[in-house]
Amino acid sequence: MIWLDHLKRITARTTTRLASVGLGLGVASLVGIFSVPPLAAKEAAFERALASIEAADLTRHGALLSLDELKGRDGGSEGEKLAAFYIASEFRRLGLKPGGLDGTYFQPFTTRKKLESNNVIGLLPGTDPELKNEYIVVGGHYDHIGVNREGEICNGADDNASGSSAVLEVAEAFLLHPPRRSVLFMAFGAEEQGLLGSAHYCAHPIYPLAQTVAMVNLDMIGRSKDDYLFIGGAGTSPVFRPLIEELNQQFDFNLEIKNGGGAPSDNMQFFLRGIPVLFLFTGIHPDYNQPSDDWNRINLAGLEKIARFAFSAAMHLANRDERPEFVRDSDFALPDAMIEEMGGRRRGR
Numbered sequence: 174m175i176w177l178d179h180l181k182r183i184t185a186r187t188t189t190r191l192a193s194v195g196l197g198l199g200v201a202s203l204v205g206i207f208s209v210p211p212l213a214a215k216e217a218a219f220e221r222a223l224a225s226i227e228a229a230d231l232t233r234h235g236a237l238l239s240l241d242e243l244k245g246r247d248g249g250s251e252g253e254k255l256a257a258f259y260i261a262s263e264f265r266r267l268g269l270k271p272g273g274l275d276g277t278y279f280q281p282f283t284t285r286k287k288l289e290s291n292n293v294i295g296l297l298p299g300t301d302p303e304l305k306n307e308y309i310v311v312g313g314h315y316d317h318i319g320v321n322r323e324g325e326i327c328n329g330a331d332d333n334a335s336g337s338s339a340v341l342e343v344a345e346a347f348l349l350h351p352p353r354r355s356v357l358f359m360a361f362g363a364e365e366q367g368l369l370g371s372a373h374y375c376a377h378p379i380y381p382l383a384q385t386v387a388m389v390n391l392d393m394i395g396r397s398k399d400d401y402l403f404i405g406g407a408g409t410s411p412v413f414r415p416l417i418e419e420l421n422q423q424f425d426f427n428l429e430i431k432n433g434g435g436a437p438s439d440n441m442q443f444f445l446r447g448i449p450v451l452f453l454f455t456g457i458h459p460d461y462n463q464p465s466d467d468w469n470r471i472n473l474a475g476l477e478k479i480a481r482f483a484f485s486a487a488m489h490l491a492n493r494d495e496r497p498e499f500v501r502d503s504d505f506a507l508p509d510a511m512i513e514e515m516g517g518r519r520r521g522r
């Protein structure tokens with residue numbers, strides 16, 4: 174607890190230094206706008222933002238989050254707090270506003286073992302005077318399962334350093350091209366102990382859930398093979414399928430799309446509160462929840478492409494005139510291959 178208070182003081186400190194960097198960037202982008210027609214400048218800004226999502230940066234975040242020193246980032250552990258601190262300091266470095274409690278990036282809550290875990294929240298205010306009161310959430314959990322019964326550290330590179338690093342990269346891209354609605358970047362704690370962080374946020378929302386218009390969840394997006402990408406929640410708003418199909422004309426993923434908002438991941442909590450959700454996932458693999466889930470097994474090109482897709486989808490949702498309407502499609506949405514495997518296990522295969 175003392176340690177975490179210390180951490181909060183550190184993250185509050187350097188905001189002024191960042192404000193001057195922001196001013197410099199603002200002047201640079203104004204020069205750009207005056208030299209080319211506004212629409213072209215806008216598209217160029219989006220392309221620049223998209224290109225800022227890079228495999229090398231994803232590795233910088235993800236490899237650090239999956240270091241043995243963090244001991245598997247078990248919810249409530251010191252390793253999880255180190256990961257939270259890293260994410261908060263990156264949010265601050267990028268220029269996101271503290272989106273947590275008391276002017277910090279943190280929303281603390283208590284795990285079942287009575288330990289403190291935290292959601293880490295960064296806010297990018299929208300540019301439209303009215304739409305800025307509506308929020309898009311881009312999130313993913315940063316905790317993992319810690320150490321297994323044999324005492325081996327499970328680093329959770331795919332689960333979910335992949336998604337957490339993508340949240341950071343998507344945030345960086347958004348800062349280069351702020352949209353009309355506000356965007357909340359959320360790294361959830363203690364997901365592995367039963368979606369505790371997202372459940373806590375939804376029970377104690379810092380921003381009104383009635384004005385939270387969509388949630389994009391990134392959980393295990395580092396093991397794409399042959400451009401495979403699973404998207405759950407596509408039926409939770411009528412705008413999702415056309416959006417996914419339009420975007421995929423550029424991205425050309427081998428998509429498996431399911432409608433339901435139910436999932437064993439954080440999007441479930443938002444869906445249960447009546448918020449349209451998209452769940453991006455590249456499927457289960459033999460290293461799942463094993464000590465072998467390491468960063469050197471991540472498909473970096475795939476992760477970069479999925480993070481860019483997530484950014485494009487969230488950007489569209491944050492800029493469109495109407496908020497996406499909600500459809501309560503409660504089906505559990507998971508890849509067919511995973512459902513088959515789970516069925517096989519139940520039958521004792």
Ligand SMILES: [Zn+2]
Pocket residue numbers: 314332333364392393438
């Ligand atoms: Zn996960």
